[in-house]
Amino acid sequence: MAEEKDNGDEEMETNRVKGFAQGHTASKVSETRLELDAGLLELQKKIKEAFEVFDHESNDTVDVREIGTIIRSLGCCPSEGELHDLIAEVEEEEPTGYIRLETFLPMMVKVLKERRYRPVPEDVLLQAFEVLDTAKGGFLTKEDLVRYMTEEGEPFTQEEMEEMLSAALDPDTNTIQYRDYLAMMVIDEN
Amino acid sequence: MLLVIYGNSDKKLVGKLESVKAALLIQSWYRCYKARLELRRRQALSIFESIEYADEQDQLQLAKFFTFMLENYTQKKEENSVYQSIASIENQRLDTKTVLRMVEVPDSYEGPRLMFPLTYSDVLLLIKAFKENQILHARYVLEVLVEAKKVLKQLPNITHIMSIETKELTICGDIHGKLDDLFLIFYKNGLPSGNNRYVFNGDFVDRGKNSMEVLMVLFALFLVFPNDVYLNRGNHEDFLMNLRYGFTKEITSKYKKHSAKILHYLEEVYTWLPIGTLIDKKVLVVHGGIADDTDLEILNKLKRNKMRSVLMPPSTPSEIELRNIQFPYNFQTSSMSLDQMPKDDWDQIINILWSDPRKKKGCSPNTTRGGGCYFGPDITNHILNKFALKMIIRSHECKPEGFEICHDGKVITLFSASNYYEEGSNRGAYLKLKKDLIPRFFQYQCSQMVKSKTLHESVNIVESTAFRILGEKLIARNSELMQVFKMYDVNKTGKITFYEWGKAVGQVLEMDLPWLSLCPRLAQRTEDGYVYYKMGFKKLTAINAPKQVKSGMFQTLVRYRRDLKIIFNVIDKDKSGLISLEEFRDIWKLFCSHYGIKIDEAHVDQLANAMDLNHDGSIDFNEFLTAFDVVHRLGGEPKP
16 A cells, blocks of 8 residues: 555555455445444444343343344354354353353454344245245145154254244145245334 | 354345345344334333323422412401411311211112211122212212221321231222223232231322222222221322312313312322331331431321321421511411421321332432332331331332342332323232231232234334323423524524533423433434424414414413412312412412512403403413313324
8 A cells, every 4th residue: 555645544444444354345345434433432332232032131141041042143053053153152261150241242243244144135034934845836734834843954842833823824725825825024124 | 153244335135045045134133223213112111101290390390380389379358368268177168977978879870879887798789880880979978988087086196917828918009090900919918818918008199090999999998898998098198189180170171070079089098098008017108208317106196186297397487487577468377387297207207108219329308209218128128127017019110020129139119000191101010918017019900902013013102192292381482492402503593413402401491301212202303413493393282272362471381281280279278170360369479479470460350351261250270271282283182
């Protein structure tokens, strides 16, 4: 870099380098330093707000069993295994059963900035259902879905299974019309 | 290990998926969806809690206003009727026989007919009738109240229960007019009887739509089993709270011309409710909690019936003196101070009815509620040790699971109104105690909906109600909000960031809520993540207020309509629903002066005339103020 560039440009350059290193997409490169700061502030606030919802004693700690919900509610989609790893990163040396905001916040900022554990797009989800639909009929039987969800991957609890079925199951045919189900879920979310 | 299939730019799956990977994908996605719903549900609940407490905090200001009113309201007439209605109840008492004679049960009445003294079959009759949505005639309501008062009057301030091996003891928390929950408890746990003893820990009324029926069932059971049914006073067993939180409205709509008499008796019956129960001298059951100076000996000795309302604290001697100096008109200090309860005693009761436990040590004023204290685990230990107690069971706070244990197992919160804020918001619970004094909890959740809701639907319901009432607050503070928004909008673009919006709203409303997360749902936003603050708030509400009300007055009326209803109701001695124009003008000026609201003399008259709907010189304030209730845009009845 040429020496005649002033500090501001140099900072921008540094940020751009950092940006690439963190896997930012091209559009972010044009952000000014001010906007980056504001963006960080907003990110931190968003994480804090999600954290506070579960901070029952208002002392900047949450029960470790709720961390998964917090991380997921912020738009991340880790598997249980990946969650486990994340928790290990923020847990105390001597696990107390609580996670502190001061350890959680930087970790979560990083996760969000690096766009880790992004939820998969709808069409990928559809493909997943199609893989399970061995008969290629466009639907899953209740028994099949229950079997897959409660026996494969990271099995559902009974409560989770019942909840999914309450919205996904078509009571007339006792099947899961997964295309329709997904379409509905997408609308729900928005 | 499974293939990691997430990537920045991947749009397709990498490689061929086995069913295990597909299942994992779906499970992870579903859990993420569920978590987002859970966050929304909890945020909605925190909105409800915030607003509930903010409302209670307003009461502190209202209480001060009543004192202010007493000091400053001068009437041209001989008798100071406002003073009388606030300070004394004695003048208004008619004897019971006269009152009952005035209310006759017509032959055409098809509801339940009670025979006094009440028996178990009367109770069953009552329950059956209420299940069929019948309304008990005013005459029986009054008789029940009269009889209940007679028995309650004999009880000590703190009732004692000795647990007996063969008798079960069940404790219930807040019911808040939710008759279905009460019936559910009786269904699961049996009706109260000689062998099935119950303690009801206050807040029987307000909010729910069957407060009267709940009260009647509880009083009837109490009259039939006076040694086995224990009723503690809650902070809502308070006639001024009822004005604000719905019971008074329920009574006036169900009983119309007889409502005045009922309200009058109710006021007094409340004051005779015991303020606590002591089980085996070890377990203290009170509605709110304790404070650092809670003294069972003082509580046992004080005259509990002199505690009329949290909004009417006794004046301290120094205040009375001050008044005499500043306002040398004939201030009836003697009768005031004779009638009053000593301030210390009053504080003792308020703390019992209003306090909340907290993790933080020490004892500090409960600023959220505007009454009572926050008490920490050290305070609990201190009081338990001082009076050789084992545990405190209290209610007063809604908990998602219907109960909560804190302070290392020494304080239990018990809440028996499920779906308190909205369908799906929380469970209710009751507990049973045996001789070992180890609580066993039972939870339930009433459901009115025939078809059970999916997770998404039930979260939606809770959320939309929360947003509606939040919307009310936003509307009421609109001009202040606009001012602060403009401050953030330095370049006058009409846009601000989510973050700035959140800060502004939190500042103005003084409510600690997750504003950043709520912003996209409440505010009008642009494509690129900014807020068009001038466009107002999303999917909110309309108010069908009378046109004559000028815009400056409008917001004041929306914001303070509940307080104003209470104030006018207090002035309305004969409970006719009307006050004179003169009374209105005086009070309105006092109100604005005390609350720091600027008014124009001309506007006062305009307002008075606008409120005088019949043009007959009297003001139907309830009807007028109801017009300022915020109505949801999609129509439907405004909720109280």
